Amino acid sequence: MGRWRAAFSFVFEAVEPVAARLRPHGEVLSRRWRTVAGCAAGAVVLASVVCLFVPARYTATARLRLEPLAPEASSSSRNLDVPEEVALLRSRVLVAEVIRQLGLEQNADFVNGRRRVGGLALATRAFKRLRKATRGPAPDAQDDADTDERGLLDVPGALIVKYRSWLDVAATRNARTIEVRFTSPSPELSQQVASAHAAQYVRRRLGLRSQLTGEPATFLEEEIDRVQGELLAAEGAQAGFRGEHGSVSFDGTQKALAARLGEIGRRLSQAEADRIALESEHRLARSRRYDALPAVASNGRLQALRAEANRVEQRHAELRKGFLAATPEFHDLSAQLRSIRAHLDREMARAASAIESRLIVARGTETSLQNELRRAETGLRGLDGVARQAIELDEDAARGNELYEALRARKQEADLLRGMQLSTALRLDPAPLPSRPSEPRVLTDLGLFLLAGLVLGALVALRLEGRHARLETPDDVRRALGLRPLGVVPDFGRLARPDAAADPSIAAEAYRGVRTALGFIDPEQPPRSVVVTSSEPGEGKTATAVNLAISLAALECRVILVDAALRGAAVHRAFALPPGPGLTDVVRGGTSLAAAIRTIDPATGRATAAATAGALHVLPAGTPAGDPADILGSARWHEILRSLARRYDTVVIDGPAVLATPDAALLAAAADAAVLVVHGDRTERPVVRRALARLAAVHARVIGVVLNGVDPACGYYRSYAYPFAA
Structure with a gap:
């Protein structure tokens, strides 16, 4: 096996990434095989019902063979243009001539017969409609504008349309044979029409060429x-x-x-x-x-x-x-x-x-x-x-x-x-009498419906798994992670009231719930330093850290917000802080801690020099650093964190995403507790579990989860009494 793998290593190298991407989907289908099997069984039952009630139809096939009259006929001889001949075989004039010749206007099987019904016929009809909608009429519809309308005057257009819906003309792969198929409820009618259609075409073609x-x-x-x-x-x-x-x-x-x-x-x-x-x-x-x-x-x-x-x-x-x-x-x-x-x-x-x-x-x-x-x-x-x-x-x-x-x-x-x-001559092989029905095609229809059921079942299984893979409610957090849900923050852009997203009181209400839950974790010895992080970037950890710090400061507690996301600092933008010294400068000794801390006025949300009640202090990230891990793992950072914990009631730290960099693990290990922000509409459970495993490896204390970006219209939210949920 090793020798074969070495010989075809390039094949394995090309296939393995694809297999790795598909493997999780295979595991999902394996776990939810009952869903897939149920959809497939339902499709087979539906196909059986369709086949049971569809009337039998018969297809007769006449063949037009293109044969040389003499072996010495050279390539310079004029051959028939096969696509043009196929279009002529479907022309309305030829159809009208056959209808008139056979007297199909009085034929009960033809006049009262219905259109084809069956899995393959339905699929073909859907494909033709899709093709017509996307790029116009099919090629065989071009002859509808036939200029010779004289032969159509006494034949109703509805009969021509019905005739052509039962007619199928196709050339073989080598373009030496054209097959004329006609399907109807009567085997005799199918044989008669297929043969007459091909014969009438031969007569018209030979008459034209002789002329x-x-x-x-x-x-x-x-x-x-x-x-x-x-x-x-x-x-x-x-x-x-x-x-x-x-x-x-x-x-x-x-x-x-x-x-x-x-x-x-x-x-x-x-x-x-x-x-x-x-x-x-x-x-x-x-x-x-x-x-x-x-x-x-x-x-x-x-x-x-x-x-x-x-x-x-x-x-x-x-x-x-x-x-x-x-x-x-x-x-x-x-x-x-x-x-x-x-x-x-x-x-x-x-x-x-x-x-x-x-x-x-x-x-x-x-x-x-x-x-x-x-x-x-x-x-x-x-x-x-x-x-x-x-x-x-x-x-x-x-x-x-x-x-x-x-x-x-x-x-x-x-x-x-x-x-x-x-x-090049046209040799006509008349259509034989069909011995068995061509529709319904029981095995073909069952196979098509089974395939459609399997595909539908796979899509349903993946959709269900996708919904269950996300953490959308506090109950999901409890069952899947075994952690305390600290609060639910809605997706403010999807609120029912158009003006709700711009109302600051709504956001404040949401984060007050997070603050309250955080206060009940350990009332006797609450954590003095809390890292707010997430599994991946873009889940809303910075917004959560900023609003949590503002909410805590509103209780006239001494609160400082530290921007420790040194690879992508964003706290300074939330308060429109001008460039200046920050955490990196303090750790490197370039400035003092007191000089780097900014005071935020709770009324305006902007930096101020005056100390007011409920003011929030912010330690921005400072000068961009090329070695964030060294800074956050240094003894100086631990000393700064202990100093801040002594001076403030709560130190809220905005950290980077856990799975993006090792910095989050260093921060969580140094702080008293960590809060994990999870985007309820996007983050999947395996991702959150990997982040928790990385935090557990450094013995970080994760005290709870904040669900962010939750759809306000979901059933869980409707059970809440928040005004923005209505």
Whole structure:
């Protein structure tokens, strides 16, 4: 075991601090296991009741598989944009078409069926509502604004909403299969709707793709039919002429003229074919159907950009659906997606502009060749009628044949493009009939409710432990610490009356109770020196020491308040004392004790030179010291404390927190008694016990506890007759 620990020491070093922080919580849960078990059992009972009364529901799943039509289909082929296809499968238009096709308006199971109920369904619905409240609609809600509303006119909106609440569309992890799930009270209805929904989507998708890729081929087919008709007419006229006149012989000049006309005719046929093909592409470019353009389909850079856009958009959709829309990665992907789409738009516009430029050039070339052909045909005027007619008929037939073959070649290219664009096919696997209910999911719901019950039980246990871990009432002090509660001081900022916090009589009343309890501890030999301390900083020990000293001085006792919290002196601020010598200066011999003591006027709470009845004397901390422990542990400090105890009835010492520094233990050991201040709304019992253990180690006499910062609205306080408790 030691060898393994040494080998994985870095793991233990990383885990041990976490385990140390979690160990107290584990101990709490172990002690309060009955609370946790009770919450878990209640959750399981609730889940059982829910499952018992929830009607059975059935889920049917149809699958759309994306399969290549040919093994040689390259990566440049246009693949389906899976997130876009999922959104289309949930579109309102498609839903309305299926409702109308199946006549679901008259289907009782569909119209009267209720929404899903169950642990998983409730959790999913709550998650969707939380996501919508925090960052707007979910991605699949974006198609609610479908621009094609014509198919929705005769389908009630409530039926579309119900249909979509029962519909679930999701792509598998490898994005090669899209699952269409439909859940309803009837297994037959679920099977019928899931299959019909997927089939209707396939019909719409294939119709759209055929429209995009088939238009160039259709346009060329019409042109081929026209040219073929003209060719047949020319060949018929040529055959009729030869039947009437037989074979016509040409001399050298006539042969040269025929050859020249034939060459120009071939070039003109090629130019006309190019112009026709470019016109078909120009139509697509003007309608912004760039996917059907050969220049786009064959452009490797554009296809790479499309693939990158699909990849980024899929990851973007995953983050959005996974409630991670606020992460830096999501924002980076959004910016990257906008950049890629802008680049694609620029490339598409450039391709469309190039087609228009090529079309202008092709038209110019065709016009130029037509003019050249007309000029060459002027040479026919000097020929006799038979020779001229023979050459013209031969030229028409040859030019028609050239144009026909050129258009057929363009048609084959369009067919090849169509095959490339349809290289990814949609294969529909109809939904089988569900054999068992999908809801309620008894085991899943029981597990979810059990988990929720355990979490709730743990939270309740920790909350109860937190409340019981604090010392909120005098009874808590007696039971947990075995000490006398000297008094309860409220949180003045939480008093019921708005003006109560500013009323000095209320604070005086609270600390008079502490003074009275302190006087009953040992009436025969009351402690002459009392250290007021706390377990941790911020519990109100300085305020308690100051107010206790003021309250004792009000009895016209001789009282001195000593600020011995040398690391964070605060008494001088309570009385607005100017800087001057104090305890540290007296211990070091820099000034006399009498010179360091200040007198406080009880009427104004400020320093005075006159000695009046009920005056409070204060020995401030003095010059900041770098060695407080040495000062408070010195013989000179003990001598000063004994001297003050002889001159005054009570010496109240404001000390530091016990667990913060060792100074408090030194003070408590030197004084006659110690009073521990506990913040009732914050300090926990283990912390107080550690402080008491440290005081016990130096044999300090802890005579009681002052509960400070208690909520005035608590039940204990309402039982008191103090006016500020009302």
